[in-house]
Amino acid sequence: MYNSKKIDKRKQLNNIIEVKNISFSYKKTKVLEDINLNIEENDFLAIIGPNGGGKSTLLKLILGLLKSKIGKINSQLQSNSIGYVPQNTNLNTHFPITSLEVVLMGHIGGKKPLFGYSKEEISCAQNSLRQVGMVAFQDTKIGDLSGGQRQRVFIARSLCSNPKIILLDEPTASIDVKGQTEVYELLKQLNKKISIVVVSHDISVLLNYAKNVAHVNKNLVYHTLTNMQKNIKNQDEHLCEVELLSALSNKHSCGCDHEH
Amino acid sequence: MLEALQYEFVQNALMAGILISIAAGIIGSLVIVNRITFLAGGIAHSSYGGIGIAVYFGIPVLLGATLFSVFVAVLIAALTLNDKKRIDSIIGIMWATGMAIGIVLVDLTPGYNVDLMSYLFGSIIAVPQSDIWYMLGLDVVIVSLVLFFYREFLAISYDSEFAKLRGINIKFFYTLLLIMAALTVVAAIKVVGLILVIALLTIPTYIAEIFSNTLSKMMILSCLFAMMFTLGGLSVSYLYDISSGASIILVAVLFLLLVKLFKR
Numbered sequence: 001m002y003n004s005k006k007i008d009k010r011k012q013l014n015n016i017i018e019v020k021n022i023s024f025s026y027k028k029t030k031v032l033e034d035i036n037l038n039i040e041e042n043d044f045l046a047i048i049g050p051n052g053g054g055k056s057t058l059l060k061l062i063l064g065l066l067k068s069k070i071g072k073i074n075s076q077l078q079s080n081s082i083g084y085v086p087q088n089t090n091l092n093t094h095f096p097i098t099s100l101e102v103v104l105m106g107h108i109g110g111k112k113p114l115f116g117y118s119k120e121e122i123s124c125a126q127n128s129l130r131q132v133g134m135v136a137f138q139d140t141k142i143g144d145l146s147g148g149q150r151q152r153v154f155i156a157r158s159l160c161s162n163p164k165i166i167l168l169d170e171p172t173a174s175i176d177v178k179g180q181t182e183v184y185e186l187l188k189q190l191n192k193k194i195s196i197v198v199v200s201h202d203i204s205v206l207l208n209y210a211k212n213v214a215h216v217n218k219n220l221v222y223h224t225l226t227n228m229q230k231n232i233k234n235q236d237e238h239l240c241e242v243e244l245l246s247a248l249s250n251k252h253s254c255g256c257d258h259e260h
Numbered sequence: 261m262l263e264a265l266q267y268e269f270v271q272n273a274l275m276a277g278i279l280i281s282i283a284a285g286i287i288g289s290l291v292i293v294n295r296i297t298f299l300a301g302g303i304a305h306s307s308y309g310g311i312g313i314a315v316y317f318g319i320p321v322l323l324g325a326t327l328f329s330v331f332v333a334v335l336i337a338a339l340t341l342n343d344k345k346r347i348d349s350i351i352g353i354m355w356a357t358g359m360a361i362g363i364v365l366v367d368l369t370p371g372y373n374v375d376l377m378s379y380l381f382g383s384i385i386a387v388p389q390s391d392i393w394y395m396l397g398l399d400v401v402i403v404s405l406v407l408f409f410y411r412e413f414l415a416i417s418y419d420s421e422f423a424k425l426r427g428i429n430i431k432f433f434y435t436l437l438l439i440m441a442a443l444t445v446v447a448a449i450k451v452v453g454l455i456l457v458i459a460l461l462t463i464p465t466y467i468a469e470i471f472s473n474t475l476s477k478m479m480i481l482s483c484l485f486a487m488m489f490t491l492g493g494l495s496v497s498y499l500y501d502i503s504s505g506a507s508i509i510l511v512a513v514l515f516l517l518l519v520k521l522f523k524r
Contacts, residue, residue: 063425084425095293095418096472105415105422115407141473157422 014041016165016195017062022071024057031057035071035220039165044191046210047199053217055199056087059167062197083158083166083194085151087173093143099153100138103128106160128156132186148179152186165195172202184209264498269385273504276387277490279395280452280460283402283444285483288461289468289475290406290437293417297462299336302351303438304445304454306332306358308379311449312365322394325446332358333442337435381505382453384494395447402440406479409433414475452490456505460486463512467519489515 019037023030031054039045039062047055060066062073063084075082083106103125104117112118117125129135132152142150151171158166168187172180180202187196188209200206207213213223264270291300307329314324332354340347406413415423416430416437424430441461448457464485465478472478493508500507 065421065425084422086419086421092418094469096469096475096478097414097418098473101414101474102418104411105419105426107426112411115410117411139473 015039016041016076018074019058019062020072020074022061022068022073024054024061024066024068024070031218032061032216033218035216037214037220037222039195039197041195042191043195043197044187044209044211045195045197046203046206046213047197047216048201048203048206048213049216055216056169058216059169059197059199063167077164080161081164083161083163085154085158085166085168085171087169095142097142098139099129099134099142099145100125102142102153103157103160106157125156125160128159129153131159132156146179147175148182151175151179151183155183155186155190159190163194165197166190167197169199170201171198172200269387272387272389272392273384273494274491275392276384276395276452277494278487279392279399280448281464281486281490282399282483283395283447284457284460285464285468285486286402286406286479287441287444288465288486289479289482290413290417291441291461292465292469293475293478294437297458298348299351299438300441300445300461301458302336302355303329303333303442304449304457305355307442307446307449308362308454309358309360310362310446311379312362316365316369322391322446325449326443328358329442329446330439333438334435337431337438341431341434378453379449380453380455381503382449382456384452384504391447398443398447402444405436405440410476413437417475452508453505456509459509459512460490463509463516464489467516470519470523485515
Protein backbone atom coordinates (compact mmCIF):
# COMPACT_ATOMS: atom_id res chain seq x y z
CA MET A 1 0.00 0.00 0.00
CA TYR A 2 2.95 2.27 -0.61
CA ASN A 3 3.07 5.54 -2.47
CA SER A 4 -0.54 6.70 -2.38
CA LYS A 5 -0.92 8.29 1.05
CA LYS A 6 1.65 11.04 0.84
CA ILE A 7 0.59 12.09 -2.61
CA ASP A 8 -3.06 12.11 -1.63
CA LYS A 9 -2.49 14.58 1.15
CA ARG A 10 -0.27 16.86 -0.79
CA LYS A 11 -1.87 16.98 -4.21
CA GLN A 12 -5.37 15.71 -3.89
CA LEU A 13 -6.92 18.72 -5.54
CA ASN A 14 -4.76 18.49 -8.61
CA ASN A 15 -5.15 14.81 -9.36
CA ILE A 16 -7.21 14.30 -12.47
CA ILE A 17 -6.86 10.54 -12.51
CA GLU A 18 -6.31 8.31 -9.48
CA VAL A 19 -5.50 4.65 -9.89
CA LYS A 20 -6.10 2.85 -6.61
CA ASN A 21 -4.90 -0.67 -5.77
CA ILE A 22 -5.50 -1.99 -9.27
CA SER A 23 -4.51 -5.57 -10.12
CA PHE A 24 -5.05 -7.18 -13.48
CA SER A 25 -4.56 -10.64 -14.97
CA TYR A 26 -4.79 -12.04 -18.47
CA LYS A 27 -6.25 -15.51 -17.93
CA LYS A 28 -3.89 -16.84 -15.26
CA THR A 29 -0.93 -14.52 -15.70
CA LYS A 30 -0.88 -11.60 -13.33
CA VAL A 31 0.27 -8.54 -15.28
CA LEU A 32 -0.31 -5.79 -12.75
CA GLU A 33 -0.28 -6.04 -8.98
CA ASP A 34 -1.62 -3.48 -6.54
CA ILE A 35 -0.94 -0.44 -8.71
CA ASN A 36 -1.37 3.03 -7.27
CA LEU A 37 -0.82 6.03 -9.48
CA ASN A 38 -1.93 9.63 -9.50
CA ILE A 39 -1.87 11.72 -12.62
CA GLU A 40 -1.80 15.41 -11.87
CA GLU A 41 -3.07 18.38 -13.78
CA ASN A 42 -0.45 19.48 -16.34
CA ASP A 43 1.58 16.40 -15.55
CA PHE A 44 4.06 15.01 -18.05
CA LEU A 45 4.25 11.43 -16.90
CA ALA A 46 6.52 8.84 -18.46
CA ILE A 47 5.49 5.23 -17.98
CA ILE A 48 8.52 3.05 -18.58
CA GLY A 49 9.46 -0.55 -17.97
CA PRO A 50 10.29 -3.79 -19.77
CA ASN A 51 8.23 -5.38 -22.52
CA GLY A 52 5.37 -7.36 -21.08
CA GLY A 53 5.69 -5.42 -17.81
CA GLY A 54 2.11 -4.17 -18.08
CA LYS A 55 2.59 -0.61 -19.37
CA SER A 56 0.05 -0.85 -22.18
CA THR A 57 -2.33 -2.76 -19.96
CA LEU A 58 -2.22 0.05 -17.39
CA LEU A 59 -2.95 2.55 -20.16
CA LYS A 60 -5.91 0.52 -21.39
CA LEU A 61 -7.27 0.26 -17.86
CA ILE A 62 -7.11 4.04 -17.49
CA LEU A 63 -8.85 4.42 -20.85
CA GLY A 64 -11.55 1.95 -19.89
CA LEU A 65 -10.72 -0.40 -22.76
CA LEU A 66 -9.99 -3.04 -20.13
CA LYS A 67 -11.84 -3.47 -16.86
CA SER A 68 -10.32 -4.76 -13.67
CA LYS A 69 -12.23 -6.49 -10.89
CA ILE A 70 -9.67 -5.55 -8.27
CA GLY A 71 -9.10 -1.93 -7.30
CA LYS A 72 -10.59 1.14 -8.91
CA ILE A 73 -9.78 4.14 -11.02
CA ASN A 74 -11.18 7.53 -10.03
CA SER A 75 -11.34 10.07 -12.76
CA GLN A 76 -12.84 13.50 -12.74
CA LEU A 77 -12.88 13.41 -16.50
CA GLN A 78 -15.50 12.18 -18.89
CA SER A 79 -14.18 9.57 -21.26
CA ASN A 80 -14.40 12.22 -24.01
CA SER A 81 -11.75 14.35 -22.36
CA ILE A 82 -9.16 11.59 -22.45
CA GLY A 83 -7.23 11.63 -25.71
CA TYR A 84 -5.55 8.45 -26.89
CA VAL A 85 -2.77 7.76 -29.38
CA PRO A 86 -2.55 4.00 -29.83
CA GLN A 87 0.50 1.85 -30.44
CA ASN A 88 1.49 0.60 -33.89
CA THR A 89 0.12 3.45 -35.95
CA ASN A 90 2.77 2.51 -38.48
CA LEU A 91 1.25 -0.84 -39.33
CA ASN A 92 -1.79 -0.36 -41.54
CA THR A 93 -0.11 2.00 -43.99
CA HIS A 94 -1.77 0.70 -47.17
CA PHE A 95 -5.15 1.78 -45.92
CA PRO A 96 -6.74 4.35 -48.27
CA ILE A 97 -7.36 7.16 -45.80
CA THR A 98 -6.18 10.79 -45.77
CA SER A 99 -4.73 12.63 -42.78
CA LEU A 100 -7.90 14.71 -42.53
CA GLU A 101 -10.08 11.59 -42.37
CA VAL A 102 -7.92 10.09 -39.64
CA VAL A 103 -8.37 13.26 -37.58
CA LEU A 104 -12.12 13.32 -38.29
CA MET A 105 -12.35 9.92 -36.59
CA GLY A 106 -11.55 11.73 -33.35
CA HIS A 107 -14.92 13.49 -33.21
CA ILE A 108 -17.49 12.10 -30.88
CA GLY A 109 -21.23 11.68 -31.27
CA GLY A 110 -22.89 15.08 -31.21
CA LYS A 111 -24.95 16.26 -34.12
CA LYS A 112 -23.76 14.61 -37.25
CA PRO A 113 -25.11 15.12 -40.75
CA LEU A 114 -27.10 12.44 -42.59
CA PHE A 115 -23.98 11.42 -44.43
CA GLY A 116 -20.42 12.65 -44.76
CA TYR A 117 -18.92 15.20 -42.40
CA SER A 118 -20.27 18.60 -41.37
CA LYS A 119 -18.42 21.86 -42.09
CA GLU A 120 -17.85 22.38 -38.36
CA GLU A 121 -16.28 18.96 -38.01
CA ILE A 122 -13.99 19.54 -40.96
CA SER A 123 -12.85 22.96 -39.79
CA CYS A 124 -12.29 21.60 -36.29
CA ALA A 125 -10.21 18.75 -37.69
CA GLN A 126 -8.21 21.21 -39.80
CA ASN A 127 -7.63 23.22 -36.67
CA SER A 128 -6.22 20.18 -34.88
CA LEU A 129 -3.96 19.51 -37.86
CA ARG A 130 -2.79 23.13 -37.72
CA GLN A 131 -1.87 22.70 -34.05
CA VAL A 132 0.50 19.87 -34.93
CA GLY A 133 1.78 21.59 -38.06
CA MET A 134 0.31 19.10 -40.50
CA VAL A 135 -2.50 21.05 -42.17
CA ALA A 136 -0.59 21.16 -45.46
CA PHE A 137 -0.80 17.36 -45.61
CA GLN A 138 -4.52 17.03 -44.98
CA ASP A 139 -5.24 15.29 -48.30
CA THR A 140 -2.16 13.08 -48.24
CA LYS A 141 -2.69 9.37 -47.84
CA ILE A 142 -1.60 8.42 -44.33
CA GLY A 143 0.79 5.76 -45.62
CA ASP A 144 2.69 8.34 -47.69
CA LEU A 145 3.74 10.33 -44.61
CA SER A 146 6.93 9.78 -42.63
CA GLY A 147 6.69 8.06 -39.27
CA GLY A 148 7.01 11.32 -37.34
CA GLN A 149 4.44 13.11 -39.50
CA ARG A 150 2.01 10.23 -39.14
CA GLN A 151 2.37 10.30 -35.38
CA ARG A 152 1.60 14.03 -35.36
CA VAL A 153 -1.59 13.33 -37.32
CA PHE A 154 -2.60 10.80 -34.66
CA ILE A 155 -1.90 13.37 -31.96
CA ALA A 156 -4.13 15.77 -33.91
CA ARG A 157 -6.84 13.11 -33.86
CA SER A 158 -6.63 12.89 -30.09
CA LEU A 159 -6.85 16.70 -29.86
CA CYS A 160 -10.14 16.69 -31.73
CA SER A 161 -12.26 16.16 -28.63
CA ASN A 162 -10.48 18.92 -26.65
CA PRO A 163 -8.97 16.51 -24.13
CA LYS A 164 -7.66 17.42 -20.66
CA ILE A 165 -5.15 14.61 -20.93
CA ILE A 166 -3.57 12.63 -23.74
CA LEU A 167 -2.28 9.09 -23.32
CA LEU A 168 0.29 7.93 -25.87
CA ASP A 169 1.41 4.31 -26.26
CA GLU A 170 4.95 4.03 -27.65
CA PRO A 171 4.57 7.17 -29.80
CA THR A 172 8.15 7.08 -31.08
CA ALA A 173 8.57 3.37 -31.78
CA SER A 174 10.09 2.85 -35.24
CA ILE A 175 10.50 6.59 -35.87
CA ASP A 176 13.88 8.12 -36.70
CA VAL A 177 15.61 10.43 -34.22
CA LYS A 178 14.51 13.63 -35.97
CA GLY A 179 10.92 12.44 -35.97
CA GLN A 180 11.17 11.52 -32.28
CA THR A 181 12.35 14.98 -31.34
CA GLU A 182 9.54 16.53 -33.41
CA VAL A 183 6.99 14.44 -31.55
CA TYR A 184 8.39 15.29 -28.11
CA GLU A 185 8.71 18.99 -28.88
CA LEU A 186 5.07 18.96 -29.95
CA LEU A 187 4.08 17.20 -26.73
CA LYS A 188 6.03 19.80 -24.76
CA GLN A 189 4.02 22.55 -26.45
CA LEU A 190 0.73 20.77 -25.77
CA ASN A 191 1.74 20.15 -22.17
CA LYS A 192 1.21 23.85 -21.42
CA LYS A 193 -2.52 23.16 -21.35
CA ILE A 194 -2.91 19.37 -21.40
CA SER A 195 -1.57 16.57 -19.23
CA ILE A 196 0.59 14.13 -21.14
CA VAL A 197 1.16 10.46 -20.35
CA VAL A 198 3.69 8.64 -22.51
CA VAL A 199 4.42 4.93 -22.47
CA SER A 200 7.86 4.36 -23.92
CA HIS A 201 11.14 2.46 -23.98
CA ASP A 202 13.38 5.20 -25.29
CA ILE A 203 13.82 6.83 -21.94
CA SER A 204 16.94 8.79 -22.86
CA VAL A 205 14.85 11.18 -24.96
CA LEU A 206 11.75 10.96 -22.86
CA LEU A 207 13.48 11.93 -19.62
CA ASN A 208 14.36 15.33 -21.07
CA TYR A 209 10.68 16.11 -21.25
CA ALA A 210 8.95 14.16 -18.47
CA LYS A 211 8.16 15.63 -15.06
CA ASN A 212 7.38 12.33 -13.38
CA VAL A 213 8.21 8.72 -14.09
CA ALA A 214 6.35 5.54 -13.27
CA HIS A 215 8.33 2.36 -13.72
CA VAL A 216 5.93 -0.50 -14.33
CA ASN A 217 6.97 -4.11 -14.12
CA LYS A 218 3.99 -5.85 -12.55
CA ASN A 219 4.50 -3.43 -9.66
CA LEU A 220 4.81 0.32 -9.97
CA VAL A 221 7.57 2.57 -8.70
CA TYR A 222 6.97 6.31 -8.87
CA HIS A 223 9.66 8.97 -9.20
CA THR A 224 9.51 12.72 -9.26
CA LEU A 225 11.95 13.51 -11.96
CA THR A 226 13.44 16.88 -11.03
CA ASN A 227 15.18 15.36 -8.03
CA MET A 228 16.00 12.21 -9.87
CA GLN A 229 17.92 13.95 -12.62
CA LYS A 230 20.03 15.95 -10.21
CA ASN A 231 20.78 12.82 -8.35
CA ILE A 232 21.88 10.93 -11.41
CA LYS A 233 24.04 13.75 -12.71
CA ASN A 234 25.91 13.93 -9.43
CA GLN A 235 26.56 10.24 -9.43
CA ASP A 236 27.87 9.61 -12.89
CA GLU A 237 28.23 11.77 -15.96
CA HIS A 238 28.24 8.87 -18.41
CA LEU A 239 25.19 7.09 -17.20
CA CYS A 240 23.99 4.62 -19.74
CA GLU A 241 20.40 3.74 -20.40
CA VAL A 242 20.68 0.30 -18.88
CA GLU A 243 21.92 1.65 -15.57
CA LEU A 244 19.29 4.34 -15.62
CA LEU A 245 16.56 1.78 -16.16
CA SER A 246 17.77 -0.39 -13.35
CA ALA A 247 18.00 2.65 -11.10
CA LEU A 248 14.43 3.60 -11.92
CA SER A 249 13.05 0.12 -11.35
CA ASN A 250 14.76 -0.20 -8.00
CA LYS A 251 12.59 0.77 -5.08
CA HIS A 252 15.27 1.42 -2.54
CA SER A 253 18.73 2.00 -3.89
CA CYS A 254 18.54 5.42 -5.49
CA GLY A 255 18.58 8.38 -3.19
CA CYS A 256 15.96 10.44 -4.92
CA ASP A 257 12.71 11.64 -3.47
CA HIS A 258 10.29 9.04 -4.69
CA GLU A 259 7.33 8.05 -2.64
CA HIS A 260 7.01 4.44 -1.66
CA MET B 261 -21.11 -8.21 -81.90
CA LEU B 262 -23.63 -5.42 -81.39
CA GLU B 263 -26.41 -7.55 -82.81
CA ALA B 264 -26.05 -9.72 -79.70
CA LEU B 265 -27.59 -6.91 -77.66
CA GLN B 266 -31.05 -7.59 -79.06
CA TYR B 267 -31.27 -10.94 -77.26
CA GLU B 268 -32.95 -10.79 -73.90
CA PHE B 269 -30.46 -13.16 -72.24
CA VAL B 270 -27.60 -10.92 -73.30
CA GLN B 271 -29.36 -7.84 -71.93
CA ASN B 272 -29.97 -9.73 -68.68
CA ALA B 273 -26.34 -10.80 -68.53
CA LEU B 274 -25.10 -7.23 -68.98
CA MET B 275 -27.58 -5.95 -66.39
CA ALA B 276 -26.52 -8.66 -63.92
CA GLY B 277 -22.84 -7.90 -64.54
CA ILE B 278 -23.30 -4.19 -63.83
CA LEU B 279 -25.46 -4.73 -60.75
CA ILE B 280 -23.17 -7.31 -59.16
CA SER B 281 -20.17 -5.08 -59.89
CA ILE B 282 -21.67 -2.31 -57.73
CA ALA B 283 -22.17 -4.62 -54.75
CA ALA B 284 -18.81 -6.32 -55.26
CA GLY B 285 -16.93 -3.02 -55.58
CA ILE B 286 -18.29 -1.60 -52.33
CA ILE B 287 -18.23 -4.76 -50.25
CA GLY B 288 -14.96 -5.86 -51.84
CA SER B 289 -13.30 -2.62 -50.72
CA LEU B 290 -14.46 -3.16 -47.15
CA VAL B 291 -13.38 -6.80 -47.29
CA ILE B 292 -9.91 -5.89 -48.59
CA VAL B 293 -9.20 -3.11 -46.10
CA ASN B 294 -10.38 -5.33 -43.25
CA ARG B 295 -8.25 -8.17 -44.65
CA ILE B 296 -11.07 -10.68 -44.48
CA THR B 297 -10.93 -12.05 -48.03
CA PHE B 298 -10.56 -15.58 -46.73
CA LEU B 299 -13.59 -14.98 -44.55
CA ALA B 300 -15.64 -13.85 -47.55
CA GLY B 301 -14.43 -16.94 -49.41
CA GLY B 302 -15.54 -19.11 -46.49
CA ILE B 303 -19.01 -17.61 -46.47
CA ALA B 304 -19.21 -18.00 -50.26
CA HIS B 305 -18.38 -21.69 -50.19
CA SER B 306 -20.41 -22.58 -47.14
CA SER B 307 -23.47 -21.04 -48.80
CA TYR B 308 -23.46 -24.16 -50.95
CA GLY B 309 -24.91 -25.81 -47.86
CA GLY B 310 -27.87 -23.45 -48.19
CA ILE B 311 -28.33 -24.51 -51.79
CA GLY B 312 -28.37 -28.18 -50.74
CA ILE B 313 -30.93 -27.47 -48.02
CA ALA B 314 -33.10 -25.54 -50.47
CA VAL B 315 -32.97 -28.29 -53.08
CA TYR B 316 -33.70 -31.03 -50.53
CA PHE B 317 -36.66 -29.28 -48.93
CA GLY B 318 -37.95 -27.84 -52.18
CA ILE B 319 -37.75 -24.17 -51.23
CA PRO B 320 -36.40 -21.52 -53.63
CA VAL B 321 -32.61 -21.79 -53.96
CA LEU B 322 -32.05 -18.06 -53.56
CA LEU B 323 -34.01 -18.00 -50.30
CA GLY B 324 -32.23 -21.07 -48.92
CA ALA B 325 -28.79 -19.75 -49.79
CA THR B 326 -29.57 -16.29 -48.37
CA LEU B 327 -30.81 -17.57 -45.01
CA PHE B 328 -28.00 -20.08 -44.66
CA SER B 329 -25.17 -17.72 -45.55
CA VAL B 330 -26.51 -14.96 -43.29
CA PHE B 331 -26.61 -17.57 -40.53
CA VAL B 332 -23.00 -18.53 -41.28
CA ALA B 333 -21.94 -14.87 -41.32
CA VAL B 334 -23.51 -14.17 -37.93
CA LEU B 335 -22.01 -17.37 -36.52
CA ILE B 336 -18.52 -16.50 -37.76
CA ALA B 337 -18.88 -12.95 -36.42
CA ALA B 338 -19.93 -14.26 -33.01
CA LEU B 339 -17.14 -16.84 -32.86
CA THR B 340 -14.36 -14.55 -34.02
CA LEU B 341 -15.19 -11.18 -32.46
CA ASN B 342 -13.60 -12.03 -29.15
CA ASP B 343 -10.82 -14.27 -30.39
CA LYS B 344 -9.39 -13.14 -33.72
CA LYS B 345 -6.52 -15.62 -33.47
CA ARG B 346 -8.78 -18.56 -34.21
CA ILE B 347 -10.43 -16.91 -37.18
CA ASP B 348 -8.71 -18.93 -39.90
CA SER B 349 -9.48 -22.32 -38.36
CA ILE B 350 -13.11 -21.36 -37.88
CA ILE B 351 -13.43 -20.16 -41.47
CA GLY B 352 -11.83 -23.35 -42.77
CA ILE B 353 -14.26 -25.48 -40.78
CA MET B 354 -17.29 -23.49 -41.98
CA TRP B 355 -16.03 -23.61 -45.56
CA ALA B 356 -15.73 -27.41 -45.61
CA THR B 357 -18.83 -28.15 -43.52
CA GLY B 358 -21.08 -25.96 -45.67
CA MET B 359 -19.97 -27.59 -48.90
CA ALA B 360 -20.25 -31.09 -47.42
CA ILE B 361 -23.82 -30.41 -46.24
CA GLY B 362 -24.66 -29.11 -49.71
CA ILE B 363 -23.25 -32.10 -51.55
CA VAL B 364 -24.84 -34.69 -49.23
CA LEU B 365 -28.28 -33.06 -49.39
CA VAL B 366 -28.14 -32.80 -53.18
CA ASP B 367 -27.15 -36.49 -53.32
CA LEU B 368 -30.12 -37.37 -51.11
CA THR B 369 -32.58 -35.43 -53.23
CA PRO B 370 -34.34 -37.93 -55.47
CA GLY B 371 -34.14 -37.31 -59.19
CA TYR B 372 -32.25 -34.06 -58.85
CA ASN B 373 -28.89 -33.61 -60.50
CA VAL B 374 -27.26 -30.29 -59.74
CA ASP B 375 -24.12 -29.42 -61.58
CA LEU B 376 -21.65 -28.23 -58.94
CA MET B 377 -19.59 -26.51 -61.61
CA SER B 378 -22.46 -24.19 -62.45
CA TYR B 379 -22.35 -22.89 -58.89
CA LEU B 380 -18.60 -22.60 -58.83
CA PHE B 381 -18.30 -20.62 -62.03
CA GLY B 382 -21.93 -19.63 -62.57
CA SER B 383 -23.64 -19.00 -65.84
CA ILE B 384 -24.22 -15.33 -66.32
CA ILE B 385 -26.01 -15.88 -69.64
CA ALA B 386 -28.72 -17.86 -67.88
CA VAL B 387 -29.65 -15.22 -65.29
CA PRO B 388 -33.36 -15.22 -64.56
CA GLN B 389 -35.25 -11.94 -64.18
CA SER B 390 -35.84 -12.66 -60.47
CA ASP B 391 -32.10 -12.66 -59.73
CA ILE B 392 -31.76 -9.25 -61.35
CA TRP B 393 -34.41 -7.84 -59.01
CA TYR B 394 -32.62 -9.45 -56.06
CA MET B 395 -29.35 -7.79 -57.07
CA LEU B 396 -31.01 -4.43 -57.61
CA GLY B 397 -32.52 -4.62 -54.13
CA LEU B 398 -29.15 -5.62 -52.66
CA ASP B 399 -27.38 -2.71 -54.35
CA VAL B 400 -29.93 -0.28 -52.92
CA VAL B 401 -29.47 -1.71 -49.40
CA ILE B 402 -25.67 -1.75 -49.57
CA VAL B 403 -25.32 1.72 -51.08
CA SER B 404 -27.63 3.30 -48.51
CA LEU B 405 -26.07 1.50 -45.52
CA VAL B 406 -22.58 2.52 -46.59
CA LEU B 407 -23.69 6.11 -47.29
CA PHE B 408 -25.36 6.50 -43.91
CA PHE B 409 -22.69 4.68 -41.89
CA TYR B 410 -19.61 5.54 -43.92
CA ARG B 411 -17.71 6.99 -40.97
CA GLU B 412 -18.58 4.05 -38.74
CA PHE B 413 -17.39 1.54 -41.33
CA LEU B 414 -14.27 3.60 -41.96
CA ALA B 415 -13.53 3.80 -38.24
CA ILE B 416 -13.99 0.09 -37.46
CA SER B 417 -11.96 -0.86 -40.52
CA TYR B 418 -9.04 1.47 -39.88
CA ASP B 419 -8.76 1.40 -36.10
CA SER B 420 -11.40 -0.64 -34.33
CA GLU B 421 -9.94 -0.03 -30.86
CA PHE B 422 -10.20 3.73 -31.32
CA ALA B 423 -13.69 3.34 -32.82
CA LYS B 424 -14.69 1.53 -29.64
CA LEU B 425 -13.33 4.41 -27.54
CA ARG B 426 -15.42 6.82 -29.58
CA GLY B 427 -18.54 4.86 -28.72
CA ILE B 428 -19.04 3.03 -32.02
CA ASN B 429 -20.64 -0.40 -31.62
CA ILE B 430 -17.92 -2.34 -33.39
CA LYS B 431 -19.56 -5.73 -32.91
CA PHE B 432 -22.73 -4.50 -34.61
CA PHE B 433 -20.97 -2.97 -37.60
CA TYR B 434 -18.59 -5.90 -38.02
CA THR B 435 -21.55 -8.30 -38.06
CA LEU B 436 -23.41 -6.01 -40.45
CA LEU B 437 -20.39 -6.01 -42.75
CA LEU B 438 -20.27 -9.82 -42.77
CA ILE B 439 -24.01 -10.03 -43.46
CA MET B 440 -23.65 -7.65 -46.40
CA ALA B 441 -20.73 -9.75 -47.66
CA ALA B 442 -22.89 -12.88 -47.35
CA LEU B 443 -25.75 -11.28 -49.29
CA THR B 444 -23.37 -10.12 -52.02
CA VAL B 445 -21.98 -13.61 -52.34
CA VAL B 446 -25.45 -15.12 -52.60
CA ALA B 447 -26.55 -12.61 -55.21
CA ALA B 448 -23.56 -13.60 -57.27
CA ILE B 449 -23.67 -17.32 -56.66
CA LYS B 450 -26.01 -18.40 -59.47
CA VAL B 451 -25.03 -15.56 -61.72
CA VAL B 452 -21.27 -15.57 -61.71
CA GLY B 453 -20.39 -18.41 -59.35
CA LEU B 454 -18.54 -18.82 -56.06
CA ILE B 455 -15.05 -18.52 -57.51
CA LEU B 456 -15.83 -15.48 -59.59
CA VAL B 457 -17.40 -13.60 -56.72
CA ILE B 458 -14.15 -13.88 -54.77
CA ALA B 459 -12.28 -12.65 -57.84
CA LEU B 460 -14.72 -9.76 -58.22
CA LEU B 461 -14.37 -8.90 -54.54
CA THR B 462 -10.58 -8.83 -54.65
CA ILE B 463 -9.08 -8.02 -58.07
CA PRO B 464 -10.86 -4.71 -58.85
CA THR B 465 -10.39 -3.52 -55.27
CA TYR B 466 -6.73 -4.45 -55.25
CA ILE B 467 -6.18 -2.29 -58.35
CA ALA B 468 -8.40 0.50 -57.03
CA GLU B 469 -6.43 0.66 -53.79
CA ILE B 470 -3.30 1.63 -55.74
CA PHE B 471 -5.04 4.73 -57.10
CA SER B 472 -7.03 5.76 -54.02
CA ASN B 473 -6.29 7.99 -51.06
CA THR B 474 -9.74 7.53 -49.52
CA LEU B 475 -11.98 4.54 -48.94
CA SER B 476 -14.87 6.17 -50.84
CA LYS B 477 -12.68 6.71 -53.89
CA MET B 478 -11.57 3.09 -53.64
CA MET B 479 -15.18 1.91 -53.58
CA ILE B 480 -16.16 3.94 -56.66
CA LEU B 481 -13.07 2.91 -58.62
CA SER B 482 -13.61 -0.73 -57.65
CA CYS B 483 -17.18 -0.62 -58.98
CA LEU B 484 -15.97 0.85 -62.28
CA PHE B 485 -13.14 -1.68 -62.65
CA ALA B 486 -15.48 -4.54 -61.80
CA MET B 487 -17.96 -3.36 -64.47
CA MET B 488 -15.15 -3.02 -66.99
CA PHE B 489 -13.93 -6.56 -66.32
CA THR B 490 -17.40 -8.08 -66.36
CA LEU B 491 -18.36 -6.44 -69.65
CA GLY B 492 -14.94 -7.11 -71.17
CA GLY B 493 -15.02 -10.74 -70.06
CA LEU B 494 -18.54 -11.19 -71.42
CA SER B 495 -17.46 -9.86 -74.82
CA VAL B 496 -14.47 -12.19 -74.92
CA SER B 497 -16.65 -15.09 -73.86
CA TYR B 498 -19.19 -14.26 -76.63
CA LEU B 499 -16.54 -13.79 -79.34
CA TYR B 500 -14.61 -16.98 -78.65
CA ASP B 501 -17.47 -19.03 -77.23
CA ILE B 502 -15.76 -19.80 -73.91
CA SER B 503 -16.93 -19.80 -70.26
CA SER B 504 -18.06 -16.36 -69.17
CA GLY B 505 -16.95 -16.63 -65.53
CA ALA B 506 -13.41 -17.70 -66.32
CA SER B 507 -13.16 -15.09 -69.10
CA ILE B 508 -14.09 -12.31 -66.69
CA ILE B 509 -11.44 -13.44 -64.19
CA LEU B 510 -8.73 -13.65 -66.84
CA VAL B 511 -9.56 -10.20 -68.24
CA ALA B 512 -9.29 -8.83 -64.70
CA VAL B 513 -5.99 -10.56 -63.98
CA LEU B 514 -4.53 -9.41 -67.30
CA PHE B 515 -5.46 -5.82 -66.47
CA LEU B 516 -3.97 -6.22 -62.97
CA LEU B 517 -0.68 -7.37 -64.49
CA LEU B 518 -0.62 -4.39 -66.86
CA VAL B 519 -1.26 -1.97 -64.01
CA LYS B 520 1.46 -3.57 -61.92
CA LEU B 521 3.90 -3.39 -64.85
CA PHE B 522 3.34 0.28 -65.66
CA LYS B 523 2.49 1.75 -62.27
CA ARG B 524 5.75 1.66 -60.41
